[in-house]
Amino acid sequence: MAVEIVDACVNCFACIDVCPSSAIDEGKSHMLVNAKKCTECEGDFADPQCASICPIETAILDSSGLAINPPGSLTGIPPEKMNAAIMEIKAR
Numbered sequence: 001m002a003v004e005i006v007d008a009c010v011n012c013f014a015c016i017d018v019c020p021s022s023a024i025d026e027g028k029s030h031m032l033v034n035a036k037k038c039t040e041c042e043g044d045f046a047d048p049q050c051a052s053i054c055p056i057e058t059a060i061l062d063s064s065g066l067a068i069n070p071p072g073s074l075t076g077i078p079p080e081k082m083n084a085a086i087m088e089i090k091a092r
């Protein structure tokens, strides 16, 4: 059982220091979770601390591969509205 940090990570470093298992390291293009060390914070915290502090939606996946902070969860912007805004900006 481990979380995974994926390409959406912007390398802000916020998650490294909050991990109780020292499971997060700098990778070549983004942070990486050492699956052998990650406990999903069980026994230490009620929630995965990396995902609690991460400012980027979809950067951290749970052990099922689902984003712990899904689109819209941090910004409060519904995903369809965000997609429409991105399309509009790209069309300019």
Ligand code: SF4
Residues within 6 Å of the ligand: 002, 003, 018, 019, 020, 021, 022, 023, 024, 033, 037, 038, 039, 040, 041, 048, 049, 050, 051
């Ligand atoms: S879920 Fe907890 S133990 Fe796993 S990488 Fe994130 S902070 Fe570390």
Ligand code: SF4
Residues within 6 Å of the ligand: 005, 008, 009, 010, 011, 012, 013, 014, 015, 016, 031, 050, 053, 054, 055, 056, 059, 060
């Ligand atoms: S807090 Fe999120 S965006 Fe920042 S380094 Fe960790 S996974 Fe990447």
